[in-house]
Amino acid sequence: MGKKKLYIEFELLAEKLDLKIIKDKGSFIGGICIIKDKKVIVINKMKPLEQRLRVLANSFLSYNLDDIYMVPALRAYIEQFRSLRM
Numbered sequence: 914m915g916k917k918k919l920y921i922e923f924e925l926l927a928e929k930l931d932l933k934i935i936k937d938k939g940s941f942i943g944g945i946c947i948i949k950d951k952k953v954i955v956i957n958k959m960k961p962l963e964q965r966l967r968v969l970a971n972s973f974l975s976y977n978l979d980d981i982y983m984v985p986a987l988r989a990y991i992e993q994f995r996s997l998r999m
Contacts, residue, residue: 935948
């Protein structure tokens with residue numbers, strides 16, 4: 914699956930979890946943060962797509978995704994980062 918398609922799948926997954934992805938630019942990498950008592954994922958839109966995908970994958974590792982449907986390629990992409998965290 915292409916990187917752009919993977920990014921779109923991350924956006925769809927965020928919708929399923931009622932999670933907002935905020936895209937902004939600045940001197941930050943990104944990740945999960947809390948804004949007004951609500952968790953959001955902030956990504957730096959100026960970073961390369963591959964880095965934004967890594968931030969998203971690491972952010973979604975914080976959620977229980979067992980009962981959430983997602984395309985197998987997205988699940989595999991996220992899971993590869995779980996093994997890197999250990």
